[in-house]
Amino acid sequence: QVQLVESGGGLVQAGGSLRLSCAASIGTSSMYSMGWFRQTPGEERNFVAAIRRNDERSIYADSVKGRFTISRDNANTVYLQMNSLKPEDTAVYYCAATPVTSAPGNHFYLENSYPYWGQGTQVTVSS
Numbered sequence: 870q871v872q873l874v875e876s877g878g879g880l881v882q883a884g885g886s887l888r889l890s891c892a893a894s895i896g897t898s899s900m901y902s903m904g905w906f907r908q909t910p911g912e913e914r915n916f917v918a919a920i921r922r923n924d925e926r927s928i929y930a931d932s933v934k935g936r937f938t939i940s941r942d943n944a945n946t947v948y949l950q951m952n953s954l955k956p957e958d959t960a961v962y963y964c965a966a967t968p969v970t971s972a973p974g975n976h977f978y979l980e981n982s983y984p985y986w987g988q989g990t991q992v993t994v995s996s
Contacts, residue, residue: 870894871901871985873964878990881954885994889949891964891987901985902967903947904977905939907960908989914963918949919977922970928977933958954994961989 877889891903904919918939919928927939938950947964965983969976976982 871966873966873985873987875962875964875987875990878962878992880993880995883954883956883994883996885954886950886952887954887992889951889962889964889990889992891947891949893945893947893964893966895945899941899943899945900968902970902977903939903941904965904967904983905947905949906963906965906980907958907992908963909960914980916978916980917962919974920947921972921974921977924971926974928974930978951992954992956994956996959992959994961991963987963989 872894874892881887902922905917906914907917908914916930918937920939936953941947964987966985967983
């Protein structure tokens with residue numbers, strides 16, 4: 870069973886940085902494509918970033934391009950480095966995994982492309 874546990878959320882001032890981590894169960898991070906989504910109260914969960922397994926290509930939502938970076942290490946952790954944070958980045962951030970490794974980039978924008986999800990970590994950016 871795939872298990873994902875996020876950490877690294879917290880409170881930060883606008884312009885600051887945070888790094889989120891997603892610890893995956895053994896083998897998951899290296900074998901799966903991984904994504905990050907975020908959700909605010911009353912809203913749908915929205916795509917933030919993904920890293921595609923077959924070529925390690927990073928994919929980003931327009932709202933975070935140039936500010937956020939997704940990466941993974943050789944173990945089982947995926948990271949989301951968030952710089953130049955804005956109040957509108959405030960949300961619960963979720964890590965997700967899919968065994969799909971080579972679909973077109975827009976496949977990874979879709980919430981229902983990911984069968985496995987973490988519990989989320991809160992990020993709050995104050996103005």
